[in-house]
Amino acid sequence: MKANTAKSQQGVTLIGLAFFLALGTVVALIGMRAAPFYIDYFTMRSMLQNLASEKRTATDRELRRDFDMRANTNYLIGYGSGDLVIDRDNGYLTLTVSMSDKKSLVGGVSLLMELDAKASAILN
Numbered sequence: 001m002k003a004n005t006a007k008s009q010q011g012v013t014l015i016g017l018a019f020f021l022a023l024g025t026v027v028a029l030i031g032m033r034a035a036p037f038y039i040d041y042f043t044m045r046s047m048l049q050n051l052a053s054e055k056r057t058a059t060d061r062e063l064r065r066d067f068d069m070r071a072n073t074n075y076l077i078g079y080g081s082g083d084l085v086i087d088r089d090n091g092y093l094t095l096t097v098s099m100s101d102k103k104s105l106v107g108g109v110s111l112l113m114e115l116d117a118k119a120s121a122i123l124n
Helices: 014-054 060-073
Strands: 084-089 092-106 109-122
Touching (some): 014 092, 014 109, 060 084
Antiparallel strands (some): 084 092, 092 109
């Protein structure tokens, strides 16, 4: 006589699959909307670090002119010399740009992103 062995079924149900697909779609949507902003942020931070280290002794006017030229070269649209904050305190040159962007996701839901790109260099 054979023993009746019950095997439990394993796997994902159709509802579970639909849930994970919807969750993955939302994550992908947010990622695709946020990625360009973060790319601009890292580009801005790198540009500010290069500017601070290369132009430590430059005047504010020269720093703003070079900032405009580099922002144009790096395709950082919407940021100009008026956004650049220059501080010379305690022997450091600090350059800061506040960046913000609001992207619409779906309907009335939006994604607000705010970051400060900052770079410092020791003054000579």
